[in-house]
Amino acid sequence: MHVWKDRAGFEAEATTWGVRRAVGIEWDEVEGEALRALQPDLSPDYRFAVRVGDSAHCRDPGGYVAALVAHAERRGAGVVKARAVDFTFSGGRLTGVVTEAGTIPAERAVIAAGIRSTDLAVRLGLRVPMESERGYHVQFEGLDLGPVPPVMIQDRKVAITRLATGLRVAGQVELAGVDARANWRRAEVLKTHLLAVFPGLAEAIRSARAVPWLGHRPSTPDGRPVIGRSPHPDVLVAYGHGHIGLASAPRTGRIVADLLVGRAPEIALDGFSPARFDGFGGI
Ligand SMILES: Cc1cc2nc3c(=O)[nH]c(=O)nc-3n(C[C@H](O)[C@H](O)[C@H](O)COP(=O)(O)OP(=O)(O)OC[C@H]3O[C@@H](n4cnc5c(N)ncnc54)[C@H](O)[C@@H]3O)c2cc1C
Numbered sequence: 001m002h003v004w005k006d007r008a009g010f011e012a013e014a015t016t017w018g019v020r021r022a023v024g025i026e027w028d029e030v031e032g033e034a035l036r037a038l039q040p041d042l043s044p045d046y047r048f049a050v051r052v053g054d055s056a057h058c059r060d061p062g063g064y065v066a067a068l069v070a071h072a073e074r075r076g077a078g079v080v081k082a083r084a085v086d087f088t089f090s091g092g093r094l095t096g097v098v099t100e101a102g103t104i105p106a107e108r109a110v111i112a113a114g115i116r117s118t119d120l121a122v123r124l125g126l127r128v129p130m131e132s133e134r135g136y137h138v139q140f141e142g143l144d145l146g147p148v149p150p151v152m153i154q155d156r157k158v159a160i161t162r163l164a165t166g167l168r169v170a171g172q173v174e175l176a177g178v179d180a181r182a183n184w185r186r187a188e189v190l191k192t193h194l195l196a197v198f199p200g201l202a203e204a205i206r207s208a209r210a211v212p213w214l215g216h217r218p219s220t221p222d223g224r225p226v227i228g229r230s231p232h233p234d235v236l237v238a239y240g241h242g243h244i245g246l247a248s249a250p251r252t253g254r255i256v257a258d259l260l261v262g263r264a265p266e267i268a269l270d271g272f273s274p275a276r277f278d279g280f281g282g283i
Pocket of ligand 1: 082083084085112113114115116117120133134135136137170171214215216217218238239240241242243244245246247248
């Protein structure tokens with residue numbers, strides 16, 4: 001659910017919502033008492049919302065990823081925890097991925113290392129411009145309170161979600177480079193927004209243990225990921241999903257699996273090709 005102080009706020013974003021409508025996303029508009037009934041704890045300052053139908057949210061992102069790994073292992077995948085640093089080739093074909101724990105023999109590889117993918121891609125002569133849109137969240141551990149469904153507070157650019165593990169407020173963008181130290185004042189800012197939007201939960205929020213987190217949204221200049229072949233045909237790339245990597249990963253995974261076994265992917269990949277950037281060099 002996306003909320004605004006009034007309908008005018010929604011109408012000011014007509015262009016973006018028009019794009020959503022054009023690609024088939026549907027929603028209900030909710031105002032006044034109807035909104036109060038759905039979100040009783042929401043501040044009365046927020047009087048207009050849209051509820052996007054046919055959607056879902058993940059109640060435990062960390063648990064979800066861990067379960068995917070466990071599922072892959074049950075299907076025969078092996079997990080090696082080591083930093084990859086380079087590739088080895090022989091006769092123009094990939095022979096291995098060099099890691100800090102040794103070289104793993106490989107005939108195909110996929111670079112899917114989030115914001116750190118660039119370090120590996122340059123080993124292949126690929127220069128995709130990418131920057132971290134750093135984002136913070138604060139989770140109030142174990143707090144089983146707050147909005148259902150989650151709300152995106154449009155004027156504050158924060159999302160508030162009741163997770164299986166606690167109440168989480170997340171969002172905003174900080175452009176400070178990948179390796180800069182976390183600025184935990186940003187987590188305080190998020191907490192201030194949460195208290196302003198859900199004032200009735202203030203006591204519970206203040207007495208819960210607050211755990212802050214900083215993450216990286218790996219973002220390209222045109223906002224689209226790079227999915228496809230690197231300058232070396234045996235190495236694929238799948239990174240740069242910015243704000244929507246969790247939601248779009250399953251689709252990207254299916255496309256990459258198709259490319260790995262030589263099947264035609266289900267969509268045309270021209271718009272996602274790393275070659276759209278100038279730095280698509282040779283090996
Ligand atoms: C505050 C915040 C809120 C967000 N909310 C949402 C949301 O609501 N919905 C959504 O879809 N997305 C959301 N995102 C974006 C999402 O988190 C990212 O798009 C996603 O994590 C990118 O996935 P990835 O696998 O490419 O990279 P990552 O999740 O960063 O994973 C990369 C992995 O590669 C490993 N790695 C890095 N370098 C190497 C190396 N050299 N060798 C081996 N391994 C390496 C890392 O350790 C890591 O495990 C949010 C992000 C932030 C910061």
